[in-house]
Amino acid sequence: MGSCQTCVVRNRAICAGLEPDEVALLNDIGRRRNLAAGEQLLWEGESAVLVANVIHGVLKLSNSLEDGREQIVGLVYPSDFIGRPFGATTPYGVEALTDARVCVFAQRDFDNFAREHPRLEHKLLERTLTELDRTRKWMLLLGRKSAEERLATFLLEISQRMAPATCDTPEGQSEEFEMPFSRQQVGDVLGLTIETVSRQFTKMKRDGVIDLPSRRSVVIRDRMELEARAG
Amino acid sequence: MGSCQTCVVRNRAICAGLEPDEVALLNDIGRRRNLAAGEQLLWEGESAVLVANVIHGVLKLSNSLEDGREQIVGLVYPSDFIGRPFGATTPYGVEALTDARVCVFAQRDFDNFAREHPRLEHKLLERTLTELDRTRKWMLLLGRKSAEERLATFLLEISQRMAPATCDTPEGQSEEFEMPFSRQQVGDVLGLTIETVSRQFTKMKRDGVIDLPSRRSVVIRDRMELEARAG
DNA sequence: CGTACTTTTGATCACCGTCAATAAATGTGG
DNA sequence: CCACATTTATTGACGGTGATCAAAAGTACG
Numbered sequence: 200m201g202s203c204q205t206c207v208v209r210n211r212a213i214c215a216g217l218e219p220d221e222v223a224l225l226n227d228i229g230r231r232r233n234l235a236a237g238e239q240l241l242w243e244g245e246s247a248v249l250v251a252n253v254i255h256g257v258l259k260l261s262n263s264l265e266d267g268r269e270q271i272v273g274l275v276y277p278s279d280f281i282g283r284p285f286g287a288t289t290p291y292g293v294e295a296l297t298d299a300r301v302c303v304f305a306q307r308d309f310d311n312f313a314r315e316h317p318r319l320e321h322k323l324l325e326r327t328l329t330e331l332d333r334t335r336k337w338m339l340l341l342g343r344k345s346a347e348e349r350l351a352t353f354l355l356e357i358s359q360r361m362a363p364a365t366c367d368t369p370e371g372q373s374e375e376f377e378m379p380f381s382r383q384q385v386g387d388v389l390g391l392t393i394e395t396v397s398r399q400f401t402k403m404k405r406d407g408v409i410d411l412p413s414r415r416s417v418v419i420r421d422r423m424e425l426e427a428r429a430g
Numbered sequence: 431m432g433s434c435q436t437c438v439v440r441n442r443a444i445c446a447g448l449e450p451d452e453v454a455l456l457n458d459i460g461r462r463r464n465l466a467a468g469e470q471l472l473w474e475g476e477s478a479v480l481v482a483n484v485i486h487g488v489l490k491l492s493n494s495l496e497d498g499r500e501q502i503v504g505l506v507y508p509s510d511f512i513g514r515p516f517g518a519t520t521p522y523g524v525e526a527l528t529d530a531r532v533c534v535f536a537q538r539d540f541d542n543f544a545r546e547h548p549r550l551e552h553k554l555l556e557r558t559l560t561e562l563d564r565t566r567k568w569m570l571l572l573g574r575k576s577a578e579e580r581l582a583t584f585l586l587e588i589s590q591r592m593a594p595a596t597c598d599t600p601e602g603q604s605e606e607f608e609m610p611f612s613r614q615q616v617g618d619v620l621g622l623t624i625e626t627v628s629r630q631f632t633k634m635k636r637d638g639v640i641d642l643p644s645r646r647s648v649v650i651r652d653r654m655e656l657e658a659r660a661g
Numbered sequence: 662c663g664t665a666c667t668t669t670t671g672a673t674c675a676c677c678g679t680c681a682a683t684a685a686a687t688g689t690g691g
Numbered sequence: 692c693c694a695c696a697t698t699t700a701t702t703g704a705c706g707g708t709g710a711t712c713a714a715a716a717g718t719a720c721g
Binding site for chain 1: 702
Binding site: 328 | 491493494495497499500501503504514515516517521522545548551552554555556558559560561562563565566567568569570572573574575620621661
């Protein structure tokens with residue numbers, strides 16, 4: 200079923216930089232799991248039983264209100280970490296947006312391993328700090344940007360995130376990509392309704408900033424203009 | 431000028447749980463600094479030169495757009511940690527909302543100390559994970575809640591945060607407190623304009639949910655109703 | 662007491678949400 | 692492979708919430 204030695208994300212995930220014997224130990228306590236698109240891995244508020252690393256696929260982290268309003272609070276890509284170590288409850292739901300493959304650990308096992316391996320904790324700390332920065336930048340979008348600015352910002356962001364999936368360059372941006380999101384999910388990321396998202400897509404296409412060859416594919420025709428519209 | 435041994439937040443800040451000799455070392459690399467209300471400690475985008483712990487006072491973390499729109503992305507209270515360890519640039523501005531006292535460290539010194547003291551890194555990791563959870567919960571507010579729900583949620587939150595300042599109980603909530611925020615700053619936290627904030631305050635007062643004895647003081651008259659309005 | 666700042670209140674408007682209908686894409690069974 | 696059902700996205704009409712602009716009231720401070 201695969202091991203850490205052959206893992207495709209071993210150089211980018213938190214496991215990177217561990218000694219071979221440490222990797223072997225981590226291999227023992229983790230196991231691989233496949234998720235179908237739409238399958239839920241963790242539920243908001245449940246006790247925190249497991250953590251995981253993404254091997255491939257895209258997942259969403261979301262918070263909801265009782266009346267059904269939902270906000271996606273994070274998107275998770277290959278090599279990203281999922282879950283809440285050292286905590287009692289999972290603070291958000293986790294659901295696969297595409298078919299995905301993850302490397303899961305019982306939270307207890309992972310916590311113990313982490314405490315004994317400062318190198319791993321350090322990696323996790325750096326990752327968490329980066330994620331906090333990203334999340335706070337997103338708050339500016341949610342609190343202060345218009346619908347057009349939100350969609351433009353979002354398209355620029357995923358054009359970067361989707362790029363490494365196709366080629367091996369760590370940083371880059373592709374002018375043409377498939378979104379792993381439905382319109383509803385784009386709305387849930389941006390704090391907008393599906394109708395507003397659709398109208399903004401149409402407007403940008405009409406203005407020649409982007410092209411929409413199919414439902415979920417986007418072509419950036421004028422990146423400068425898109426950046427200008429991102430606010 | 432004060433030392434770690436006599437520090438009022440020593441049992442709650444990241445220093446908690448360190449051995450006496452470790453505390454002494456930390457004492458050597460840090461220094462105290464007083465900030466006047468409105469004084470800026472860090473600027474968004476500048477190189478990350480220092481980190482700090484709050485001893486007393488309240489500070490804001492904020493992101494801005496070129497055109498002046500601002501979003502407060504975090505509020506920092508006594509014993510909280512400020513700054514971006516292990517990073518090149520400070521991702522947000524930090525400004526004192528009240529007169530404040532902080533314990534500052536050169537980022538280099540702090541990073542080195544942290545790497546050599548896993549106990550400290552672990553504390554920092556737990557703190558960062560908790561902060562990330564709190565931040566993500568706030569995204570639901572910014573993305574999906576109405577103005578009334580936002581203000582109600584905010585008042586409930588600060589009634590909790592302000593409580594420990596007056597008494598020694600770690601967890602609690604006071605029905606009467608002074609806000610360290612102007613109306614503009616409340617707006618910057620909630621992603622609303624000052625006028626909308628003011629109108630919502632007036633409405634809640636008119637409805638008997640809260641009372642506003644003075645500019646910055648709030649009395650919660652009907653906590654149940656306030657919770658109902660928080661969504 | 663006068664000046665400057667903050668907050669409140671009012672009037673108006675625009676953006677985005679809501680509700681509804683249509684269109685397009687996807688899936689299913691004969 | 693096509694008819695049909697279902698899901699997803701687009702488009703339209705309309706209304707409400709919150710932003711904007713403007714003025715008045717309240718507060719702080721010399």
